[in-house]
Structure formats: structure tokens, C-alpha cells
Amino acid sequence: MSQKNKLGRPPILTDEAVLDAARDSVLAVGARHTTLAEVARRLGVSRPTVYRRWPDADSLLAALHTREWTGLVERHAARAREHPSRRTLVGVVVAAVTGVRAHPVFRKFRDVDPELLLPYVFHRRGRSTDAILDTIEQLLRIGQADGQVRDGDPALLARAVMLTGQSFVISGATMADGYSLTALDEQLVILLDRYLAPGDPS
């Protein structure tokens, strides 16, 4: 990354390249050791070049989370918008759960620096959770307009869906003794599909 192009000017450093370097650093040394200096070193640039865009490692890591998880959800959500149905909506959530849980960045956080995820588990939503919640709410509105999803405040339904899916991501491994994660996720499909089906709520 430190090589210069043919005109002798340094290549343009995109945000994506910095996030890629942050991701590589997390995977190599863990999130706690991913400093701006470490990321700059990997990019072969000076530290101020990185500081200029992100004031500290926390904000860079937050941006990495946002890119990875909202990107993953958005790829699935795009398909659901093309073929809207309750089944595709549930499919988006379950694919996101499976995708995040298996993602090397999530696994590294979970297994090496889980304390960095604590605030988002117990106290407040991060930006990526906000973005995913918005996407779920949008898909629920489409489903309600189609009559495929039951009535009810879509923002509240989205919160219940999010709480449920999130637990299968972060705590799935604690319940996989004797059961595959696939078997658990099949139950998640049933949970969400039945929860969202039209009709008398209970």
C-alpha cells in the first residue's frame, strides 16, 4: 500500500482502504491492539493521514462494524425488496444472523475482546444496530402493505425481531451443545415467521 504510482504521487487513500486495514488489524492482533498507529503502519502512511478521518481507534472500529454489518444486511435486504414476502423478510434476518455470527470480525471480537461489545449488549445501540433496525422496519412496512405481515407498530415489531435475532448471534454458541447452529436457526425461522404472520396476535 505504500508504493507510489508511476507519477511518483502516493495513491489516493480511500476510506475503504483504511477500513480494510482496520479489519486486517483486528483479525491479526485483535481489536484492543488495533490503534490508529497500527492501521497507519499497515497502510504505509503517516498517522496524521488516518487521524484526519477518524479521531480515535474507537470511531474507526465503529465505522468498521457499520460497514461490515450493514453491508451484509443490505445485500440480503436488496433481494427481499425485489421479492417482498414474509418468507423473504424472515430469510433476510436469519441470513444476517448466520452471516454475522460466522464473520471473522465478529468472531475475533467475541473470542478476544468481547468487553468492547459490552455497551451494545447491555446499554445502547450502536450505529450499525440502528441501521439494521431501520432496514427491518422498512421491510416490515412493505410486508404490512402487502398483507403478509400482521398489523402493529412496525418500529416496535422491528425491535422484537432485532432482540430475538441478536441473541441467536451473540449467545447462539451457548445453546449449541448437542445441537447445530443450523438446528437453532431453523427454530429462529419458525419463531419469526409465526410472530409476523397476520391474524389474531395470540
Next chain:
Amino acid sequence: MSQKNKLGRPPILTDEAVLDAARDSVLAVGARHTTLAEVARRLGVSRPTVYRRWPDADSLLAALHTREWTGLVERHAARAREHPSRRTLVGVVVAAVTGVRAHPVFRKFRDVDPELLLPYVFHRRGRSTDAILDTIEQLLRIGQADGQVRDGDPALLARAVMLTGQSFVISGATMADGYSLTALDEQLVILLDRYLAPGDPS
């Protein structure tokens, strides 16, 4: 607690009294500062008296968790066994969720020493989760025998119920912006009741 009885012998120190002192210490100084020495000091006994029963503070705190949460669940479960139905079963889970989330010991851990809960969120079940999971599984079997709960491996169904309920405990607060916890828990009732209802799974 350090007073002697009329015969001049120290009063019998029950496990319950030690757990009460551990609970009081957690509420007063937080879990991280709840050492065996601190608990002994509160009881007015020597440290070896406490060490003899619990080798370290972690095991004492684990016993406290087990007593508090399984006790809370068991009180509700007893009612559900008397009047078994899907509705009472779901009521047990939701009452347990509400009860644990509002419990001063849980709140103290969550707000002061959440890192002590990390292993149980991400990696493995504690003894209290095991005990609660067993209780849910038993209630599901009763419900299945009655035809009130759909078919399926009750241990697997219990895991899905547990993952869902657990998230409403630990992460409920992150989704309560603009919504009451009561409104969220009403969604939990619908989620679980529909999930467990007999009939075609989806």
C-alpha cells in the same frame, strides 16, 4: 451477626446467610469488590469460615446467581405446574424475564460490572441458565403431553425460548427508546405463544 447466643456459642452460619451477605455486598460495593474477606467482614466471622464453603468469590457469586434466578423462575414455574397451559408456560418465561431484568442484583451487575457476565453472554451457560433451561424443558413436555405445545424436541424448543427471553433481559434496555419495557414484553408474549402453538410450523 457476630453476636453470640445465650450459651456463648456463635450462631450457626447457614449458606443462606452467607448468600444474603454476598447479595448485600454486591448491592453495596459491586460484584468486583465482593471478596470473601468482605463477605466475612459483613457476617462478623473469620475468613476461613467462608472459605470453607466457597473456595473463591467467583464461586460464591455463581451460587448467588443460581439462588436468585432459579428461585425466581421456580416460584413462577410452580404455579404453571398447577395450572398447565401454553398461556401459563409463556407467563412463566415472561415473568422471569421481567423479574430478573428488574432485580437489583442483575441491575448492579449490568450497570457496574457487566464484564463479569460476559462469559455467559457469549461462550457458555452458567449453572443458573442450565437450571432454568431444564425447567422450561419440563414445562414444554407437560404442554406437549396436553396438546397445548407443538411437537418437536423439547430441549431444542427450550433453547430457542431461552435465547429469546434472555435477550429481552440483557438487551431490553437498548430497544426501549420511545417504548416501554412493558410494550416490548407484550411482544415477547406474542412471540413465544405463537412459536409454541400447535400446528404447521410455518
